[in-house]
Amino acid sequence: MLEKGFRVSGSRFNIEDWVININPATGYQKTTLSDLQGAWEEFRQSVVDSGGFDNMDRILLHTDEAMSWETVRNLNRMPALILIIRNLCLQNAVSDEIMLNLGEVTDMLDETLAEFPN
16 A cells, blocks of 8 residues: 655655546546547558558558657657658558548647647
C-alpha cells in the first residue's frame, strides 16, 4: 500500500493528484490519447488493406514512427510526420478511405494537443 505522499526521482507526488474515475467495465479511463491511437491504427490498417501502391512502405514507416512511444511522449513531433504522410499519400493518389482516415488522425491530434498542451 502506498503512502499518501511518496518520492519518485526527487519529486514529491500525492496520490490525490493522480486519482481518476475508472470505468469498471473496461478498467481504464478513456482519453483523447487512446482515441488518437485508435485513429492511427485505423489509418495504418487502411493503408495495409489497400493492396499496395508506390511508396506504401514509406507511408508505413512514417506511420509507425508517429505511433512510437518517442513521438507520443513529444506530441509536437506528430504534425510534421502527418505532413510527410499526407504528401506521400497525395503523390501516390491513395484511396479516399486512406485520406479520410488520415483526416481523422489529424482531427484527433488537434483534440489531443488541446487537452495536453506542451
